[in-house]
Amino acid sequence: MAPGLPAAMDRPHFIGIGGAGMSGIAKILAQRGAQVTGSDAKESATVGALRALGVTVHVGHAAAHLADDASCVVVSSAIREDNPELVRAAGLGIPVVHRADALAALMEGARPVAVAGTHGKTTTTSMLAVSLTELGLRPSYAIGGDLDAPGSNALHGEGDLFVAEADESDRSFHKYAPEVAIVLNVELDHHANYASMDEIHASFETFAGRIVPGGTLVVSADHEGARELTRRLAGSVRTVTYGEAEDADVRVLSIVPQGLRSRVTARLDGQELTFTVSVPGRHYALNAVAALTAGAALGIPAGELAPALAAYTGVKRRLQLKGEAAGVQVIDSYAHHPTEMTADLEAMRGAAGDARILVVFQPHLFSRTQELGEEMGRALALADASAVLDVYPAREDPIPGVTSELIVEAARAAGADVTAVPDGTEIPELVAGMAKPGDLVLTMGAGDVTDLGPRILDRLARR
Known part of the structure; x- marks a missing residue:
């Protein structure tokens, strides 16, 4: 039989509870009977699903979100030391547990x-x-x-x-x-x-x-x-x-x-x-x-x-079909490393036949762009045309001189048809002007580029 609730995790509070790894641990704890609370930067479908399980989720980060009687505070490596809930936990003497330790406890x-x-x-x-x-x-x-x-x-x-x-x-x-x-x-x-x-x-x-x-x-x-x-x-x-x-x-x-x-x-x-x-x-x-x-x-x-x-029929964001409009299919890819980008583009090329593949790519992290930007650009040469957004910083601060232009230049050097589009709000209109019936559009990256899929479909439908 599966193990029960780990000791000292009966009233956990999660900072950044909407993240992929954090939300999963919170969900299992709630299903095992824990009184789970947490906070996240914004509302999301994942936050809604946690609330449906009885989890209390606050939007935004504030010291008041952490209850005095919380048994522990669960964090990921992305949480900064000056987070007000983490600061309050230190003041109250509430144990802070890394999400990996929490998951390890669940597996005991x-x-x-x-x-x-x-x-x-x-x-x-x-x-x-x-x-x-x-x-x-x-x-x-x-x-x-x-x-x-x-x-x-x-x-x-x-x-x-x-x-x-x-x-x-x-x-x-x-x-x-x-x-x-x-x-x-x-x-x-x-x-x-x-x-x-x-x-x-x-x-x-x-x-x-x-x-x-x-x-x-x-x-x-x-x-x-x-x-x-x-x-x-x-x-x-x-x-x-x-x-x-x-x-x-x-x-x-x-x-x-x-x-x-x-x-x-x-x-x-x-x-x-x-x-x-x-x-x-x-x-x-x-x-x-x-x-x-x-x-x-x-x-x-x-x-x-x-x-x-x-x-198994797929995971969201792993070559996930988001929909079709005006004869154009929009597919979402989580690929953000050159190896992943190449694999997904080759997979789509094999499945798409003669269809054109158009990519909207968002680089993820300044450090990754600095080290692998040229390889990312070469990967984009596998597409028929690409638009490259600004770097999604996630947990990182900018690095001087590191921008998505590194990828754009490498892609052009490899013979790719690529356009730099700093403002993501311009993407639906751009794609609607480029895409023809039968084309495949890939939104690609680990950041919020995934949010563009429905907007692209909406704009195509109104074309």
Whole structure:
């Protein structure tokens, strides 16, 4: 059976409760009977979903939002030290808990599966959660994105499995002690916290070292960064590799695109399995094989899990169709790293045939733009035309000289048709003037570019 409410978390207060990771933890605690309160910068569908569970959510940040009898205050790395609720917590002596510690506490007593990697965590975690649910195993899960409705990023299940997305960006995934860990890929990112690939690898080594005795590391055989991690671990952890590489333990034999789906054949323990992945793109097919491999490591028959993976139909913001107007489809992509951008654009190119692909891209973080802006620009050359917005700062302060112009210049140097559009309010009119029936429009990035999708559709409908 799933564990109950962690000690000292019966009356938690979350600062930034509307975030993907924070809202999931808050939801599970509320479902386990905790009296949850929190605050967020603005109203959102996620905030509404939390309120429907009985969570008290304040809009804006103020000291008065924190009750005197709160058992703890939960924060993420994005919360600044001068936040008034955090300052009040210090004055009252209320314990402050990082969200990773809160999630680790929720997983105590369960059989945890932690999904890590520079790209693909949300999709793979979701695939596992959906397929395990399809098999009636009633898992708990915490995902960095909504499956099909606001607030569907987490669930307290009655089974003994707990599937969680493990975030490497601030090293918080070192808090978990999984029975099975997945590492999808290892690349340089999160430049404010990591100065080199050696630091990244050291961080993933620490994560792998947290696997419980007798547990399993599932790791890609296709990505050089992941293979280097396997070499560094040198057999210290039971490791099962997967991928298209000939030496993979779970070998992907074929990936056949079928419109917006893929047909995948893999060999696992001498058994060939063919199953459907209900989203387009080779990278998503490989994520499904990672989920299949992890399930097998948990003792779930692969012949049962493979067809159950078809129940996964996508996560919001992962090539999510937002709608169609005037013969133009608008699709939302969370891709914000060059590898992700390239993978999503190649997936759409494979599914779209002769259709034009128009991209509205919003860079995410000044530090990432500084380090990877040129690669982002080259990725945009895969589109037929692109508009690039200003950098979405999120938690960062500006860096002198770092603007989206770095991406625009690199894109033009790569032969891309790209336009700098600093003001996002101009995008619907711009797209309506460019798009023709049959075109695909991708809103791409990890910031608020997703909000432009409905506005673009509205403007197209009025064209």
